[in-house]
Amino acid sequence: MKIAPLKVSDPWFGRMMTNRQVQAETLRDVPIESTVEMELVELLHGGPEDNYRPYLHLRGELTSAKPIVELPYGIDELVLRRGSGLNVDAFYDFNPRQLNDLVVKGYFTEAFQVPDEMSGIPWALPGKADFLVVAPEFADQPPVVFMNVQDQSELGLDEANSGYDLSAYFPDYVAQVQAQADTATAVDAPEHSGAGLDVFADEAFDNNHSPERVAPRRGVDELDQRADVPMGVFSRLVSEIEAQRVVEPEIIDEPEPAETLAGSPEDVYRTLVSPGVERVLSGAQAVLEAQQALTAALAAEAAEAAEAADAARAAEVEAEREAAVAVHAPALAEAQAPAHTAHAPEGFLDLTEPEPETDAELAPRPVETGESVSDSWRIAAERRTARIRSELSSDDDAASPFDDEAGPDL
Numbered sequence: 060m061k062i063a064p065l066k067v068s069d070p071w072f073g074r075m076m077t078n079r080q081v082q083a084e085t086l087r088d089v090p091i092e093s094t095v096e097m098e099l100v101e102l103l104h105g106g107p108e109d110n111y112r113p114y115l116h117l118r119g120e121l122t123s124a125k126p127i128v129e130l131p132y133g134i135d136e137l138v139l140r141r142g143s144g145l146n147v148d149a150f151y152d153f154n155p156r157q158l159n160d161l162v163v164k165g166y167f168t169e170a171f172q173v174p175d176e177m178s179g180i181p182w183a184l185p186g187k188a189d190f191l192v193v194a195p196e197f198a199d200q201p202p203v204v205f206m207n208v209q210d211q212s213e214l215g216l217d218e219a220n221s222g223y224d225l226s227a228y229f230p231d232y233v234a235q236v237q238a239q240a241d242t243a244t245a246v247d248a249p250e251h252s253g254a255g256l257d258v259f260a261d262e263a264f265d266n267n268h269s270p271e272r273v274a275p276r277r278g279v280d281e282l283d284q285r286a287d288v289p290m291g292v293f294s295r296l297v298s299e300i301e302a303q304r305v306v307e308p309e310i311i312d313e314p315e316p317a318e319t320l321a322g323s324p325e326d327v328y329r330t331l332v333s334p335g336v337e338r339v340l341s342g343a344q345a346v347l348e349a350q351q352a353l354t355a356a357l358a359a360e361a362a363e364a365a366e367a368a369d370a371a372r373a374a375e376v377e378a379e380r381e382a383a384v385a386v387h388a389p390a391l392a393e394a395q396a397p398a399h400t401a402h403a404p405e406g407f408l409d410l411t412e413p414e415p416e417t418d419a420e421l422a423p424r425p426v427e428t429g430e431s432v433s434d435s436w437r438i439a440a441e442r443r444t445a446r447i448r449s450e451l452s453s454d455d456d457a458a459s460p461f462d463d464e465a466g467p468d469l
Contacts, residue, residue: 060132060133060134060135060136060201061135061136061137061138062134062136062137062138062201062202062204063137063138063139063140064124064137064139064190064204064205064206065203065204065205065206066145066205066206066207067189067191067205067206067207069205071203071205072191072205075191075193075203075205076191081193081194082193082194083191083192083193083194084131084191084192084194085189085190085191085192086130086189086190086191086192087189088187088189088209089126089127089128089130089187089188089189089190090126090127090128090185090186090187091124091125091126091127091185091186091187091188091208092124092125092127092183092184092185092186093121093123093124093125093147093183093184093185093186093208094121094122094123094124094181094182094183094184095117095119095120095121095122095147095149095181095182095183095184096119096120096122096141096144096180096181096182097117097118097119097177097178097179097180097181097182098118098119098120098178098179099116099117099118099119099178100115100116100117100173100177100178101115101116101173102114102115102116102172102173103115103116112152112153112158113153113158113161113166114150114151114152114153115150115151115153115173115225116148116149116150116151117147117148117149117150117151117182117216118146118147118148118149119146119147119182120141120142120144120145120146120147121139121144121145121146121147121208122138122139122141122144122181123136123137123138123139124136124137124186124188124206124208125137126188126190130190130192130204131192131202132192132194132195132201132202134192134202134204137204137206145208145211146211146212147184147208147211147212147214148211148212148213148214149184149214149215149216150213150214150215150216151216151217151221151223151225152215152216152217153217153225153226154217154218156226157218157224157225157226158226160226160227160229161226161229163231163233164226164229164230164231164232164233165231165232165233165235165236168232168233168236170232170235170236171229171232173229174228174229174230176228177225177228184214184216184221185216185220185221186208186209186210186214187208187209187210188206188207188208188209189206189207189209190204190205190206190207191204191205192204193205
């Protein structure tokens with residue numbers, strides 16, 4: 060019986076597996092012979108771990124499967140419609156004999172490729188499948204079959220399990236390339252009406268210049284017949300030759316300038332362009348020297364002006380100092396004069412003398428230097444002391460209401 064199976068991805072497959080009231084039978088690892096419509100056959104190579112071993116990749120659509128064993132209800136073939144079948148990817152490995160056959164047929168030539176005749180045809184491939192067979196409700200009805208093909212995306216093939224010697228499908232590319240080369244180099248020989256005339260028949264050639272002659276090689280016996288040289292002679296000769304060698308400086312002959320023709324580019328440059336260039340270069344040098352001289356003169360003038368300005372400033376400061384001394388000269392002379400003691404006994408100050416209307420301390424002080432400064436400070440201190448004593452003596456003369464009380468000892 061031929062029947063169209065359902066895929067295990069169908070929603071009814073899960074329902075049948077969970078429904079305990081349905082009578083079903085499960086079969087696993089059933090060997091089958093599948094028919095695959097081959098769409099692609101390509102030559103690939105493994106990785107470094109496989110030493111880049113070549114293999115074939117086959118891709119196609121599974122259209123039918125024939126179980127090797129008998130299935131329930133007399134099922135002997137399961138057929139799938141084109142376009143709704145199962146996609147199968149298989150990988151075919153060559154054995155050493157097949158690899159040798161590929162090498163002999165030109166595996167390492169540029170023309171080697173997979174023949175187009177290997178794709179677009181049905182292939183019978185071995186495999187295994189799992190089945191779920193659901194019993195029909197009535198005897199005249201067909202059963203329901205769910206099919207799952209094992210290793211659908213990585214089916215491993217070789218000559219032993221597939222029965223195909225795929226190396227035999229490759230043509231002999233070496234013979235084809237050789238035949239094409241012979242056809243391309245073949246030239247029709249010219250036809251002569253009679254025997255050719257040898258124009259060099261009377262010439263005698265020396266056979267020593269024949270290309271077939273090869274220079275004879277010296278054998279071991281000839282090498283042994285050479286005279287023995289005493290030890291040290293060769294090294295001594297080499298040292299003497301090196302000592303006599305004189306290293307002469309290498310003299311490079313400069314080419315003589317060729318005579319320039321009148322009107323040539325060299326003559327025009329030498330007569331017209333070169334003098335102008337030299338004048339421009341000399342003028343630029345003169346301008347540069349003038350600029351440097353002017354810069355040096357300006358720098359010297361600036362230095363002289365700075366020195367003159369410093370001298371004028373010093374003279375101005377000295378004039379201001381002399382003017383200040385002249386203005387304060389009377390006050391300085393008065394400060395340096397001795398104190399008045401005409402009406403006082405010798406060794407005592409005259410405290411009854413009235414104080415001058417203008418205090419010498421309030422007068423503007425001249426600019427003093429040296430010992431005059433210490434004298435003016437001494438005179439001012441003596442005057443302040445005299446004034447304090449005069450005030451104390453006047454207080455003692457007046458009657459105090461606190462005479463009976465103890466007070467500070469002044």
